[in-house]
Amino acid sequence: MSKDLTKRSENYSQWYNDLVLKADLAENSAVRGCMVIKPYGYSIWEMMQAALDKRFKETGHSNAYFPLFIPKSFFTKEASHVQGFAKECAVVTHYRLKNAEDGSGIIVDEDAKLEEELIVRPTSETIIWHTYRGWIQSYRDLPILVNQWANVVRWEMRTRLFLRTAEFLWQEGHTAHAKADEAIAETEQMLNVYAEFAEKYMAIPVIKGIKTANERFAGAIETYCIEAMMQDGKALQAGTSHFLGQNFAKAFDVKFTGKDGAQDYVWATSWGVSTRLMGALIMTHSDDQGLVLPPKLAPIQVVIVPIYKGEEQLNQINDIAFTLKTALQNKGISVKYDNRDTQRPGFKFAEYELKGVPVRIAIGGRDLENGTLEIARRDTKEKETVSKEGIAERVEKLLIEIQENLYQKALALQNNMTHSANSYDEFKSILETKGGFVYAHWDGTTETELKIKEETKATIRCIPLNNKKEEGKCIYSGKISTQRVLFAKSY
RNA sequence: CGGGAUGUAGCGUAGUCCGGUCAUCGCGCCUGGUUUGGGACCAGGAGGUCGCAAGUUCGAAUCUUGCCAUCCCGACCA
Numbered sequence: 001m002s003k004d005l006t007k008r009s010e011n012y013s014q015w016y017n018d019l020v021l022k023a024d025l026a027e028n029s030a031v032r033g034c035m036v037i038k039p040y041g042y043s044i045w046e047m048m049q050a051a052l053d054k055r056f057k058e059t060g061h062s063n064a065y066f067p068l069f070i071p072k073s074f075f076t077k078e079a080s081h082v083q084g085f086a087k088e089c090a091v092v093t094h095y096r097l098k099n100a101e102d103g104s105g106i107i108v109d110e111d112a113k114l115e116e117e118l119i120v121r122p123t124s125e126t127i128i129w130h131t132y133r134g135w136i137q138s139y140r141d142l143p144i145l146v147n148q149w150a151n152v153v154r155w156e157m158r159t160r161l162f163l164r165t166a167e168f169l170w171q172e173g174h175t176a177h178a179k180a181d182e183a184i185a186e187t188e189q190m191l192n193v194y195a196e197f198a199e200k201y202m203a204i205p206v207i208k209g210i211k212t213a214n215e216r217f218a219g220a221i222e223t224y225c226i227e228a229m230m231q232d233g234k235a236l237q238a239g240t241s242h243f244l245g246q247n248f249a250k251a252f253d254v255k256f257t258g259k260d261g262a263q264d265y266v267w268a269t270s271w272g273v274s275t276r277l278m279g280a281l282i283m284t285h286s287d288d289q290g291l292v293l294p295p296k297l298a299p300i301q302v303v304i305v306p307i308y309k310g311e312e313q314l315n316q317i318n319d320i321a322f323t324l325k326t327a328l329q330n331k332g333i334s335v336k337y338d339n340r341d342t343q344r345p346g347f348k349f350a351e352y353e354l355k356g357v358p359v360r361i362a363i364g365g366r367d368l369e370n371g372t373l374e375i376a377r378r379d380t381k382e383k384e385t386v387s388k389e390g391i392a393e394r395v396e397k398l399l400i401e402i403q404e405n406l407y408q409k410a411l412a413l414q415n416n417m418t419h420s421a422n423s424y425d426e427f428k429s430i431l432e433t434k435g436g437f438v439y440a441h442w443d444g445t446t447e448t449e450l451k452i453k454e455e456t457k458a459t460i461r462c463i464p465l466n467n468k469k470e471e472g473k474c475i476y477s478g479k480i481s482t483q484r485v486l487f488a489k490s491y
Numbered sequence: 492c493g494g495g496a497u498g499u500a501g502c503g504u505a506g507u508c509c510g511g512u513c514a515u516c517g518c519g520c521c522u523g524g525u526u527u528g529g530g531a532c533c534a535g536g537a538g539g540u541c542g543c544a545a546g547u548u549c550g551a552a553u554c555u556u557g558c559c560a561u562c563c564c565g566a567c568c569a
Contacts, residue, residue, distance in 0.1 A: 017562085032560070087567070123569095156568065157492055164568070217569095237569060276569055307528050346529035353529095364528050374528080491569090 005354075007288050012232040013160075019282060020161045023291045023355050026278075033159040033166030040355065041278065043299035045169065048277060049149065051201050051296070052171065055193050061145040061173060066127050068151075069118035074126035078251040081125065084218020088155040090120040120153040125219060125244070125270055128174045129252040136176060136266055139258050143186070144176040162279040163236075163491055170274035176266045178256065180245070183267035184222075187243040190271040191224040194239035202277065203294040203406035204228050204284045205414050206238055207437070207486060209462025214446045217270075221245035227461045227486065229414040230283040233435025235461045235488035238280050241271035279491070284410050285379075291356030292378055294406050295399040302328055302395060303357045304337045307345045307364030314339065317363050320373075320388065324361070327392040333399065353378060358402050359395060379405055420484065424475045427487070431458055437488050441481035443474035452476055458487045 005022060006014040020026055025041030037045065069092060075082050096112030121127065135141060149171045159165050173190060177183040191208055198206045206226035216223040220242040228238045249255070249265035257263055285292040295301050304324060306317040321337045328335045338348055345362065352360055362374040373391065376383040379402050386394065417436030421427035430438050442448060442460065453459050463485045472481045
């Protein structure tokens with residue numbers, strides 16, 4: 001297998017595809033649009049899951065599991081929700097196969113038609129709110145704070161590994177509250193959980209904001225989001241948190257009796273992040289040599305590679321390496337010692353660079369004599385020969401430094417890719433020449449938003465939270481505007 | 492789902508126009524040996540229903556039709 005990746009400068013999307021395959025993250029499967037997530041890719045996802053799950057629990061949520069299948073009739077109960085998802089649903093119509101009478105193979109048994117078709121969940125609001133109806137009678141039953149880790153299916157026409165697949169893995173939180181402001185606080189809290197996760201773990205700076213009516217989740221009153229900037233100047237929605245109002249409670253007739261004895265519909269939120277985060281991680285940090293992983297999400301944080309002549313030398317290096325491995329592990333650092341004799345050191349160096357391992361330690365004959373070792377960091381490619389004394393502490397600090405450096409680099413990238421436009425011509429020229437985020441005045445109408453999208457391909461990614469109020473004129477219509485919104489071409 | 496391109500060994504490919512020892516080459520893989528401070532070298536070896544299915548023909552990787560998959564461009568979307 002050729003290990004060479006397409007260069008980012010030559011073809012960014014080809015680079016991304018190559019990287020996902022060659023770093024062993026995922027591959028296409030026999031089913032169109034559905035991916036196989038390979039062990040290495042999945043272990044990164046598991047790191048993400050672990051960090052998020054911990055935060056969900058800390059904020060009072062519990063995990064549960066709801067069915068993969070949703071009765072079709074549930075879907076029709078919330079009008080905008082159906083409309084939003086109808087075009088991309090997989091539908092189960094039969095429950096049995098049989099042998100064809102002409103011996104041509106196995107066919108669907110038409111006698112086994114389902115009375116009511118089942119939809120493979122594209123999201124679980126409907127089945128969950130149907131279920132919550134049975135769980136909620138009184139304000140004492142509230143709030144309900146539930147999350148589920150699951151797969152969902154959206155029949156996408158054009159798919160890309162991790163970024164958009166027909167089936168993907170995600171978590172979806174679904175909460176029920178007695179008061180609107182409590183639900184809004186929950187929505188905002190989870191947005192902050194996502195933003196912190198993106199910045200502290202993924203080392204990706206994000207813009208928090210709310211979606212326009214046009215970009216809002218089907219069935220939500222308000223959609224909050226975090227938006228990230230990729231190296232090619234396109235934005236990527238990394239997470240969403242929805243205030244659903246009483247829409248689903250009304251659709252599924254979920255009422256509770258308050259302290260005062262009055263009945264009211266329950267207030268809802270839902271929030272999710274998906275395996276798409278893998279795409280964000282790749283496109284934010286990686287380079288032409290391969291994946292670059294932030295230490296906090298790296299399945300292997302440190303790899304140790306021996307360089308030796310003869311078995312005797314290998315044995316000496318083994319002793320040092322195993323001692324070092326233990327010392328690092330005692331500090332909670334994940335280490336791999338790769339003393340395979342079937343590959344040479346140079347090959348291993350290239351391989352672990354491709355896979356984004358943050359720190360590499362090489363130990364060779366020279367080091368045996370000098371009591372040193374070579375330590376190399378993936379993010380900057382710097383190499384240094386250092387004394388093996390105090391190496392565990394040094395590596396521990398280095399991992400923190402790498403994590404911070406990746407964030408700062410990504411932040412600088414985001415800043416460089418963020419522009420302001422004061423006229424439509426300027427707006428278009430920025431999009432054509434530089435890409436990235438563009439702050440511009442907008443008159444607040446869906447009509448204008450759609451026109452701009454049609455003419456430039458750029459969409460309003462969000463109206464940033466805590467946005468600076470500023471008098472201005474809409475770049476498209478010239479109408480009065482009170483603030484700039486964030487435009488970008490997006491994934 | 493519409494338009495375009497592509498599909499030959501695990502990967503990348505030659506051959507396809509002009510049907511007939513054409514299944515080519517490189518990487519990878521296996522065995523043995525020598526090696527090991529940035530993707531090793533030598534020798535030997537294995538591996539292919541030419542995406543799938545029909546059709547045309549004495550004969551199809553090559554021509555025709557249908558299907559499937561991937562990539563690019565649109566519409567749609569986390």
